[in-house]
Amino acid sequence: MRKKVGIGLLSVIILLFLSYYFIVNGLPKSFSIIRGNESILNIKIPLDLYVSRNNSELSINGQKIEEEHLKINAGELVVKGENIGSSDLRFKLFGLIPIRSITINVLPEVEVYPGGQAIGVLLRSRGVMVVGSSFVEDADGKRHYPAQNAGIRVGDKILEINKEPVHDKMKLAMMIQEFAKKDENISLLVEKKDGSQKNVRLRPVQNKEGRYMIGLYVDDGVAGVGTLTFINPETKEYGALGHEIVETNSQTPIEVREGKIIEAHISGIHSGQKGLPGEKLGTFFQSQQEIGNIEKNNRFGIYGSLYRIPENPYFEEPIPVAMNHEVQQGPAKIYTVLNGGKVEEFNAYIERVFYQSGPAEKGLIVNITDPGLQEITGGIIQGMSGSPIVQNNKLVGAITHVFVNEPTKGYGIFAEWMILQTRINNDSRARVE
Secondary structure, three states, X not given: OHHHHHHHHHHXXXXXXXXXXXXXXXXXXXXXXXXXXXXXXXXXXXXXXXXXXXXXXXEEOOEEOOXXXXXXXXXXXXEEEOOOXXXXXXXXXXXXXXXXXXXXXXXXXXXXXXXXXXXEEEEEEEEEEEEEEOOEEOOOOXXXXXHHHOOOOOOOEEEEEOOEEOOOHHHHHHHHHHHHHOOOOEEEEEEOOOOXXXXXEEOOEEOOOOOEEOOEEEEEEEEEEEEEEEEOOOOOEEEEOOOXXXXXXXXXXXXXXXXXXXXXXXXEXXXXXXXXXXXXXXXXXXXXXXXXXXXXXXXXXXXXXXXXXXXXOOOOOOEEEOOHHHOOOEEEXXXXXXXXXXXXXXXXXXXXXXXXXXXXXXXXXXXXXXXXXXXHHOOOOXXXXXXXXXXXXXXXXXXXXXXXXXXXXXXXXXXXXXXXXXXXXXXXXXXXX
């Protein structure tokens, strides 16, 4: 009898463990749905569950969740949200044993114009970035390391020199000369990679050419070519690139002090090959009229406001933005410029979708299948970052990275995460973990 009880108890424990495993590993921590739309959670639940929520009106499998709980049977969960906001669902076995809590974000439908236009990006950093270190060789051939000895490292930012703010590398060089000629030590306010700040004192060294140096390579911004991803027709906000702009040598993210985007023209293409990424050759001039500003630079791209909305001939009306669970493996279209300023449409195939419960990069693997695009570019090339991906007449994402050894393929980011970086629906935006 005891043996039977033991076996029965063991069976219950195994069943509970399997239930926990399937539920915890099958449910995301959070996900978003459009108000009034349904979303399917693709999991199978081996036991009956009780699910409760804490605020906004939701229904599961066609049944509204009441204040206390809703019992649901094994099978797929079809979730529908009626009110904008966030709701925490708490899953319990038998209505007693807590299993998992997830956040459902109910969002209003957002419609945007897909981009595809080539843009010139001019970004100025906050402070002067340290991008390399070196020595200073004096008239006797002796090497000195003033900056390194003072603890300044690649990735740091110089914010002040002798308590005067500095954002320009040329101004920094001139002030070093000015103070050194007075036989003065200089004091630099340095911001470290972890965000901490400290004052550093050092004495510049006169090199063999007679100039005073501290043994650093510095920069104060970048300029390059990218692609616009989307424009909100009501607010004129935009998103572009789909990835962060970093200083090339040090890979230091650039904290925006000021920035602008300018219309660019593509004058040529360096085709990509295995092991050698290609690139767009773009031309633009700082004196050209800017079409927008840059307010934010983060791992999801650059964002700001446009002064006018550029045209995309393929979209006379804005289209909805897809939630990431709506994106499917299958055919899609991308939009980008290969010559001059004309946006063109090309065929692509979404090979894999990494469904993500919160904002993250590399949500898609995209294959360029268009023979014409393959012939001209070899696939995905530099300058194509931000090219919008459209599937089922919804903006689903943007091209971000190329596979160096397989240039027809690359990563994309979900449009949902890019939209969340803007002020679109700021008042009603749900929280995303």
